[in-house]
Amino acid sequence: MSQDSFDQAVSSGYAVITSDPSSSSDPTLDRALDLIESGTRSLEEGDLDAARASYKDSLRVKETSGGWFNMGVCEYHLSAIRVSQNPQAAIVAWEKSIGLSPSADAYTNLASAYILSTPPQPALSIKHLTLYEKAQAGGIERAAQNIRGVSAKLLVKRGDAKGAP
Structure with a gap:
């Protein structure tokens, strides 16, 4: 390639x-x-x-x-x-991917999928975001960029849950 x-x-x-x-x-x-x-x-x-x-x-x-x-x-x-x-099939696939070989991108995708699920599952999203942060500390490239995107989604969802405009 x-x-x-x-x-x-x-x-x-x-x-x-x-x-x-x-x-x-x-x-x-x-x-x-x-x-x-x-x-x-x-x-x-x-x-x-x-x-x-x-x-x-x-x-x-x-x-x-x-x-x-x-x-x-x-x-x-x-x-x-x-x-x-509801992205349940995507969640299952990314969990299987992580089971075979953990990757920062899969953790980020899981965090996003959980927060965008119906109903949202912020605890699971935060769990995978935390695992992603650990991957960032381990030197995985693009982690900082992707984590900002997931963090923004979490903030928006938290604002929606609190009834913010």
Whole structure:
């Protein structure tokens, strides 16, 4: 993957593959990573159903943190445009991603999803925000930028809960 492709993928908010899949000695991992890439292309094109199908196929081949992370992103977008406004499927996917390999981005997404859930779950949001802050202390890049966004969402929700204008 070229540096430009890597930079673009990181800025898009999707999990990226940082090594050439052909360098893996695990053919199931190679296939799973190919399916993640296919899903990400579909997601970038706005085809959420195709993206979801690719991510599901990837997870059937081999469960990876990146597969679950991207499934969460896809499910979150689907919950926003379809009948269900509650991002529970996204929450489950991001929790599975963290279970395989904790990432600051997954903690941030969980914090956001919990605060935007119906009903909002601020205690769980704060829990994941705290875990994210620990990740920031551990040197994870972009943590400060993302944490400000989640903190702003929390402040807005707290203001709404108190009846603030």
